[in-house]
Amino acid sequence: MTDFNSLKTESRNLKSADIDKMSALEIAQLINEEDKTVAFAVTEALESIARGIDAMADALKNGGRIFYIGAGTSGRLGVLDASECPPTYGVSADTVIGIIAGGRDAAFESIEDAEDDFDSCVKQMKEKGFCGKDVCVGLSASGSANCVKGALQYAASLSAKTISVSCNHNSPLLPLSDIAITVEVGPEVINGSTRMKAGTAQKMILNMLSTGAMVRFGRTRGNYMAYMIPSNIKLVDRAIRIICAKTGATPERAKAELEKAGNVIADAIDAIEAEA
Known part of the structure; x- marks a missing residue:
């Protein structure tokens, strides 16, 4: 007791x-x-x-x-x-x-x-x-x-x-x-x-x-939320800005790669960096 x-x-x-x-x-x-x-x-x-x-x-x-x-x-x-x-x-x-x-x-x-x-x-x-x-x-x-x-x-x-x-x-x-x-x-x-x-x-x-x-566990890239789920307008904008910051891509390119990657930020970053 x-x-x-x-x-x-x-x-x-x-x-x-x-x-x-x-x-x-x-x-x-x-x-x-x-x-x-x-x-x-x-x-x-x-x-x-x-x-x-x-x-x-x-x-x-x-x-x-x-x-x-x-x-x-x-x-x-x-x-x-x-x-x-x-x-x-x-x-x-x-x-x-x-x-x-x-x-x-x-x-x-x-x-x-x-x-x-x-x-x-x-x-x-x-x-x-x-x-x-x-x-x-x-x-x-x-x-x-x-x-x-x-x-x-x-x-x-x-x-x-x-x-x-x-x-x-x-x-x-x-x-x-x-x-x-x-x-x-x-x-x-x-x-x-x-x-x-x-x-x-x-x-x-x-x-x-x-x-x-x-x-x-590897769920960030630096201090970026690389696996965040962009489920609203604010988070989609944040995802695009993260991709731009990590790769130097334009917002248009970042948005396109994010869509291709099924909204997985880390995969979009990897795709852009693989072509660099």
Whole structure:
């Protein structure tokens, strides 16, 4: 049983003790000052984050997938990051998968007790065919979510790589993880509301993990989204500009080659460069 009293994410922030007496500007200033500390806290975990990036990239190179597992805010952040990988990097929708305790409905409506069920996320992992080649990334601000513990234990039973992301140095997830990413951001402005600093920290970490993994998986050319799916006017224009920047082609030539390449930017770049 987790001793919640010992978790920094559950402790009281004395700076905001009188927040209900503050003006709107004072509230905004206080939250802004607290948020400034998050990036510095993440700095302390960069080595662990880098190990996570390499583990995820290695899995992708070997035909594995990335599974984000979480409940509440943590789960929603995982679903968000996973959903942005296909349009940004041109990977299939089952390459990076976000699973939230309580299922799809929990992404839109709070189902708080779902995190207490050890099997809530494991059931969904089984439905998606989670296997030993995949990576399980457990997301829990406090580190206490039973659904995440269960998922990490299940992944380990299949000899899959496990990564945890939490915001307490005494997180119960640490012994369940091959790679433990721990960023202690301290008490929240609103006591226990981990959608705030802890949520921001987890979003920053997920940005690094997925971006780093996709870069090392070869889904960019330099810092260009070479496999982005140009599915609207803005993205088609961006694709043409990327091709022009990489090859020196005119916009007309870039557009024509993009169409020939079936809207795959990298292939259009290769076709132009092959004729140079």
